[in-house]
Amino acid sequence: MAVMPENVQNLFKEVENVVFATAREDAQPNCCIVAMKAVIDDETVYLSDQFFKKTLANVQANPKVSVIFWKGHEAYELYGTARYVNEGAEFEAQKAWVDAAFEQAGLPMRAKGGCFVHVEGVYSSTPGPTAGDPIA
DSSP states (O other), X not given: OOOOOHHHXXXXXXXXXXXXXXXXXXXXXXXXXXXXXXXXXXXXXXEXXXXXXXXXXXXXXXXXXXXXXXXXXXXXXXXXXXXXXXXXXXXXXXXXXXXXXHXXXXXXXXXXXXXXXXXXXXXXXSSSTTTTOBOO
């Protein structure tokens, strides 16, 4: 696993949405936008499932994923392995804050599950000569 630098964690927390990329077993890619997300620790992020359809099927077939996020000219990509959860104490802890956020926003949605992504690589996606370089 790779350790996400503090500035990467801070940007992940700050941005409104991230792009979650998955692929089927036959390599057909899929991307979705995720707004309900959290940094769990310096090696793990969590992405909440409200609408995963192809995404969930892909993670179950091929857990290798990527998450990309940016603000202004600062951008990063995380590579890792996703583990989907939809029951148990680990999920309930995440579901509590997700459902509370939806309730506060007046939205009738609830968390159905989510992916813990164990980060195996952190890359710069910031424009310039270091774009694509590993940073962790």
